[in-house]
Amino acid sequence: TKKFKIAVIPGDGVGKEVVAEGIKVLDHLAQESNGKFEFEYDHYPWGCEYYLEHGKMISDDGVEKMRDYDAIYFGAVGFPGVPDHVSLWGLRLAICQGLDQWANIRPVEFLPGVPRRITHPDADNLNWILIRENSEGEYSGIGGRNFDGRGEGKEVAVQTSLFTEKGCERIIRFAFETARTRKRKKVTSVTKSNAQQYGMVLWDEVFERVSREYPDVETDQWLVDAMAAQFVMHPEELEVVVASNLFADILSDLGSALSGSLGIASSANLNPEGRTPSMFESVHGSAPDIAGKGIANPIGTIDSASLMLDHLGLEEEAKALHEAIRATTGKGILTRDIGGNYDTEDVTGAIIENLSVVTDKA
Numbered sequence: 599t600k601k602f603k604i605a606v607i608p609g610d611g612v613g614k615e616v617v618a619e620g621i622k623v624l625d626h627l628a629q630e631s632n633g634k635f636e637f638e639y640d641h642y643p644w645g646c647e648y649y650l651e652h653g654k655m656i657s658d659d660g661v662e663k664m665r666d667y668d669a670i671y672f673g674a675v676g677f678p679g680v681p682d683h684v685s686l687w688g689l690r691l692a693i694c695q696g697l698d699q700w701a702n703i704r705p706v707e708f709l710p711g712v713p714r715r716i717t718h719p720d721a722d723n724l725n726w727i728l729i730r731e732n733s734e735g736e737y738s739g740i741g742g743r744n745f746d747g748r749g750e751g752k753e754v755a756v757q758t759s760l761f762t763e764k765g766c767e768r769i770i771r772f773a774f775e776t777a778r779t780r781k782r783k784k785v786t787s788v789t790k791s792n793a794q795q796y797g798m799v800l801w802d803e804v805f806e807r808v809s810r811e812y813p814d815v816e817t818d819q820w821l822v823d824a825m826a827a828q829f830v831m832h833p834e835e836l837e838v839v840v841a842s843n844l845f846a847d848i849l850s851d852l853g854s855a856l857s858g859s860l861g862i863a864s865s866a867n868l869n870p871e872g873r874t875p876s877m878f879e880s881v882h883g884s885a886p887d888i889a890g891k892g893i894a895n896p897i898g899t900i901d902s903a904s905l906m907l908d909h910l911g912l913e914e915e916a917k918a919l920h921e922a923i924r925a926t927t928g929k930g931i932l933t934r935d936i937g938g939n940y941d942t943e944d945v946t947g948a949i950i951e952n953l954s955v956v957t958d959k960a
């Protein structure tokens with residue numbers, strides 16, 4: 599029996615609810631594997647409640663502890679009472695940057711049965727993947743406030759974007775490698791290098807240099823404002839989209855909304871060199887407006903478990919889980935955010951049921 603050690607960090611709000619659902623699915627898969635694999639979880643209570651009690655979002659040795667695991671399964675952070683920059687930097691970014699998970703993968707997929715907000719004739723067959731630079735860029739954390747001698751009402755704050763050649767090159771190369779595994783073999787790079795003439799021009803130059811090593815991959819370069827429109831107008835032109843930390847963050851919310859809801863989007867924070875464990879989480883946040891009601895959509899988090907299975911080498915199980923999710927939405931078992939009337943647990947139950955059908959067939 600292969601044993602996988604998983605660190606579970608549910609976090610805040612709906613994060614707790616949807617991670618619990620993901621664990622149910624993982625447990626079911628392990629049970630059905632007839633001893634092929636099992637999961638051993640350690641739950642960590644880090645998040646905003648932990649912060650209010652301890653004055654920090656994560657224990658001092660927390661990030662280091664994560665190195666002992668095969669993967670990290672993450673919910674979401676953020677809750678009223680703790681400033682969002684404190685909760686984000688204190689936990690999610692502390693882990694991503696601390697473990698050098700420099701590639702964030704965010705597929706955009708149009709699930710059957712989910713009302714989409716796009717009128718493309720071939721919407722069922724659209725799917726693209728956003729590759730987000732996850733270690734620097736606009737989220738470098740470099741900056742400052744309260745510069746001396748400015749006087750009341752004249753405060754100046756500086757927020758610096760950091761672009762290194764190494765950081766640009768590895769994420770761009772990763773995008774090209776990803777494109778090679780896909781049908782169309784196309785990479786679209788997104789910057790704002792007309793306005794941001796230092797870091798993003800460096801990005802563009804690295805993109806052009808790396809692209810010459812991949813003559814078999816089609817390329818495209820866009821400014822982010824135009825790309826936002828392209829997501830809506832011509833999504834069929836997209837396959838692998840690579841962008842900086844902030845731009846890909848924004849575009850992934852747009853992509854998930856087009857395909858139905860933030861609640862269905864999955865993501866993986868990878869250290870592609872495999873030196874540190876990777877972290878799997880939905881794209882959405884803690885959704886305080888619906889937390890505690892049992893109505894959150896668990897699909898984003900459950901589909902992230904599918905990305906985790908794939909990463910752990912359980913490719914068949916990953917595929918089966920993803921197919922079970924598609925079968926569930928296809929049958930109209932939908933939460934309220936995507937036009938249904940089912941609760942969180944109903945959707946998980948249906949996914950598990952469909953999983954048995956999928957695996958029995960195999």
Ligand code: NAD
Pocket residue numbers: 612616673674675676677678682686690859860861862879881882883884885886887888893894895896898935
């Ligand atoms: P959000 O993603 O939490 O919510 C945006 C909207 O989408 C809300 O209307 C919410 O109800 C809906 N939504 C989100 N997830 C859903 C789900 N699973 N099912 C159904 N509906 C869902 O973004 P926000 O409101 O901007 O932020 C709320 C908090 O989350 C803030 O504290 C923010 O800092 C934090 N946040 C954390 C992460 C993270 O942990 N990775 C990401 C984004 C935001």
Ligand code: MN
Pocket residue numbers: 847848851881
């Ligand atoms: Mn986001």
